[in-house]
Amino acid sequence: MKKRLKNALCAGAVLALLAWTVHTIFQQQTPGQLASALLGADWRVLLLGVPLMALFLCCEAKATHAILRALGCAQPFRRCAYYSSVGFFFSTITPSATGGQPAQVVAMSRDGVPAASGALDMLLVTIGYNTAAMLWGIYALFTAGGLTERLGGQVGLLLGLGLAIFALLDIFMFLFLFLPGPAKRLLYGCIALAARVYPPLDRAGLEARADQHLAEYRRGAGLIRRAPALLVQVVGLSMVQLACSYAMPYVVYRAFGLSGFGLGEIMALQALCAIAVGYLPLPGSAGAAENVFLRGFRLIYGEALVAPAMILSRTLNCYLVLAATGLVLAAGRSLRRAAPAADQKSAAPGAAGKAAGPEKAA
Numbered sequence: 616m617k618k619r620l621k622n623a624l625c626a627g628a629v630l631a632l633l634a635w636t637v638h639t640i641f642q643q644q645t646p647g648q649l650a651s652a653l654l655g656a657d658w659r660v661l662l663l664g665v666p667l668m669a670l671f672l673c674c675e676a677k678a679t680h681a682i683l684r685a686l687g688c689a690q691p692f693r694r695c696a697y698y699s700s701v702g703f704f705f706s707t708i709t710p711s712a713t714g715g716q717p718a719q720v721v722a723m724s725r726d727g728v729p730a731a732s733g734a735l736d737m738l739l740v741t742i743g744y745n746t747a748a749m750l751w752g753i754y755a756l757f758t759a760g761g762l763t764e765r766l767g768g769q770v771g772l773l774l775g776l777g778l779a780i781f782a783l784l785d786i787f788m789f790l791f792l793f794l795p796g797p798a799k800r801l802l803y804g805c806i807a808l809a810a811r812v813y814p815p816l817d818r819a820g821l822e823a824r825a826d827q828h829l830a831e832y833r834r835g836a837g838l839i840r841r842a843p844a845l846l847v848q849v850v851g852l853s854m855v856q857l858a859c860s861y862a863m864p865y866v867v868y869r870a871f872g873l874s875g876f877g878l879g880e881i882m883a884l885q886a887l888c889a890i891a892v893g894y895l896p897l898p899g900s901a902g903a904a905e906n907v908f909l910r911g912f913r914l915i916y917g918e919a920l921v922a923p924a925m926i927l928s929r930t931l932n933c934y935l936v937l938a939a940t941g942l943v944l945a946a947g948r949s950l951r952r953a954a955p956a957a958d959q960k961s962a963a964p965g966a967a968g969k970a971a972g973p974e975k976a977a
Contacts, residue, residue, distance in 0.1 A: 747853035
């Protein structure tokens with residue numbers, strides 16, 4: 616019942632934000648003007664977004680490929696690309712991107728990767744992604760300082776909250792990774808405080824879960840000690856991955872034939888907008904991402920083009936990739952369902968007898 620209520624509230628919030636976005640767009644221009652602006656974009660330039668988002672997925676796939684190889688359970692790169700597609704798809708359709716990593720661990724386990732290794736891979740990928748987001752955020756604050764003032768108070772509040780969350784998560788993850796003793800005392804202290812505030816809380820169960828997570832971090836620290844360059848590689852790949860996404864508004868900017876702002880400025884502004892909505896409990900930050908884009912990029916595109924630019928940017932770096940990864944996921948499941956049927960045929964008596972003949976002859 617609680618899960619249904621949570622899903623209903625989440626869906627209601629998304630619909631309300633999307634409705635507000637549509638209302639904001641059509642306050643500024645008619646459907647005919649919007650369609651005319653969209654059709655006026657140079658679609659040859661927009662096609663550059665396709666390889667950029669393919670590289671976005673491949674960067675995470677390469678990170679997973681390197682981590683699994685270091686763990687001794689290497690998978691072909693094409694399977695790692697499949698895991699990356701699964702992660703993007705489920706992260707986009709679940710609040711706060713909570714569904715992506717569990718789905719990836721399940722996909723890996725079906726290929727024989729131990730669940731503990733899959734979880735450790737996701738942990739290191741998360742550390743790399745969060746660290747890269749923080750580095751991009753710091754770069755953006757210095758690069759787009761003048762533009763941030765035009766984001767407005769509400770978006771500025773979201774940006775401050777997003778940066779604080781990213782920073783705290785990074786601090787805690789590195790603390791758990793390299794200082795497990797203080798991390799354990801900190802976790803147990805937080806659980807004890809929560810149990811005092813809310814006595815029915817299952818303190819023993821939470822401490823057991825904390826120990827499990829700390830064990831994963833200890834394994835991660837051991838892996839990094841054995842392969843110290845691995846974490847640097849993962850962070851570097853995450854930096855490139857985010858750059859592919861943050862560059863999308865610039866692709867749209869050039870598709871409209873605009874000039875005056877550089878690639879670095881637009882990427883920096885997009886990085887700040889992404890951080891502002893990154894941890895909102897909404898599937899794919901739907902609704903919030905569109906509204907923040909409309910506020911943040913009005914100066915870049917102007918009143919007439921900011922809404923069409925938002926539609927094209929979100930289509931390229933979210934909705935188009937969501938459709939593509941959904942097709943990859945559907946194809947992967949179809950192949951998996953077909954595999955048992957093929958195995959049953961090969962195990963049939965006739966097939967077994969035919970197979971045995973050549974074996975004996977050999």
